[in-house]
Amino acid sequence: MNGVAFSPAALSSLIPSSSSSSLSHRKLKPKASSLHSQQAFTSDPYVLELAETLEETIPSTPSTPLPLHNLRNASSQSLLSTPWPSRRDEPFRFTDLSFIRQSRILPLSHPTPVNLLTSHLPHGVYVGPLSALSSSPLLHTVSQFLSHTLPNADLFWSINGIAAPDLTLVYVPEGCHVDSPIHLQYTPPQPTTTHASDTMHLSNPRALVVLEKGARVDIIEEFSSTPGNENECYWSNAAFEAVIGEGAKLSHSYIQTQSFRAAHIKWTSVRQESSSTYELVEVSAGGKLGRHNLHIQQLGPDTVTELSTLHLSVGDQTQDLHSTLVLDHPRGYSRQLHKCIVTHSQGQAVFDGNVKVNRYAQQTDAGQLTRSLLLEPRATVNVKPNLQIVADDVKCSHGAAISDLEESQLLYFQARGIDLKTARRVLTFAFGGEVIDKFPYSSIRDTVRSQIKTLLDPSSC
């Protein structure tokens, strides 16, 4: 195991010594470090310790690419001023992170295995680790695109910034259309030894996508569980950044089916130049906690943004989408469809969807719709769709609906001899199918369909 253990001081007495001694890791004691001397305005010793553990595990070396080195420094700075989020913080009001905090965090020092299920790329396209680029001019080009901070960045963005051992770069040069999709398959950390049940391996995969003017690419990000190990406890803290150049188009598919004991926290940050298109289709069904922070910033006029997300809670789990779309330029077009299905009495879904139509974003056409299906008593959904409109010549709409399945639809099935259980299953699946149908590839649609069908009706497999 090449991780370095981190356990919060307050909880260390709770961790049985037998389990900790069996681990092949080094337990850190708080000590003076450069972090401490730099900043003192965070009052959260837990975060300080965590930061220290991360820095120890993933040290910057002379071979670290400069952009990554700069990212780590900037992230360290911001991490120190950020306490661990509590339920009193608005972005985490409905999202319980305590099970992460109560775990022994073991950061992974090696990059998360990313399977690139893509071959034969056009000339000039780069897909691979940033570290493999050490001296090329591309490294210089790319470094200017790596953003260190976001206006609404949180602790987890900074953690990834410090602890991403490398980053996967996708670079598409001007005017280049990549025909086959670039499929990034992230497999969960594979512990080499058995650890105590409170141990959580932390991985911080990071991807940067740069599309030059007029480029086109489809990217599939897939976070799955290890077959046969669907109950592993780990923490994926991923970040995905994309810069879409003028007139370029990025189609982004994101599928999250991690273990039901895992924490999956992800940032997606997208910057759109003028006349560019960003399409996101997301299906998240895994994790004890699945949290997606989606931030889209418009950098020029005439952008097209289409976001379709399906969140599914079939157990004691929380699926959370926090999205912000900031429009600062004229004639942007955006559509957001968010759907949740909660089929368990302890299941929860959270949606905070913010669309800002600022002063210069005239003739914006922005639509947002969230629909939630609660299929069990006490199943919970917290939705906060919100539009902030400053411009005065815009077309904006938003809507929210939370319901059980419609009785009239159920009766229609029954009246044709189909039993209630089947009717409910088919209607529930059809509700989510609207999002699944938007995946641009039939192979992905079929895979996700069968995964969701199995989750909704475990007896079917």
Place this chain on the structure above:
Amino acid sequence: MALSLPTHSSPTLIPLPRSPKPTFPTLRRLNYRVCVATAATPLLQVNDLRAKIVESNVEILHGVNLTVNQGEVHAVMGKNGSGKSTFAKVLVGHPDYEVTGGSVVFKGENLLEMEPEERSLAGLFMSFQSPVEIPGVSNDEFLVMAYNARRKKLGLPELGPLECFSYLMEKLQLVNMKPDFLNRNVNEGFSGGERKRNEILQLAVLGADLAILDEIDSGLDVDALRDVANAVNRILTPQNSLLMITHYRRILDLLNPTHVHVMDKGKIARTGDISMVEAIEAEGYETVSA
């Protein structure tokens, strides 16, 4: 009478000529007269049926009595709000209504104790007046599911979508619809006429001992109405019965009811034959229900 699937066109059926004189007694009607003589127990026996709306507690049906025998064609007419559609919905087990009294026996069994799907599988079909849209479920998927539910009930093996295809295509021709009708989502974005045709398509696929057609003629143009009526005439064999709810004479002329009932204030106020329709057309419901 056993529940049967209309897997093949009945040999007794002859496609109706598209004649402009639909008042001819059809072959089906002639057969009916033979059948009715042999029918022993009624297909549907409704006695003093009372029902209220669950939500508002308002009683709509105040004691409906009706007997339908095998092969008979009944028409229920009546003013708006007289309880015609409520009666149909109560028969199929609509959850918005609660039966407060009376009995309904269908094929010798207590219909009111059955779930809606059991009523359907027992051979009762109702076409909805305004069928609901089912986004995300395609018409063929829905038909295959319903058809297989019926096959399962009959102890037959379920069929895959491809095996059902030719069967569905045959039924599709019956309602004069194009094949792409099957790929569309159930009732989603359908015109009024398409929705009605879709209801008849379901009847054709599933078959029924008693088909209740709730205002199948409303909102249809002349051609669509003729298509629908032709399809109904071809689907139903002399052994099947029909109960239609309508406001208009045109469909009655096409389907030739043997019994015409006028419903008023939640009861069957009067029963007669087709000649009663002329009186209604001429002088309104007041004269017949008085």
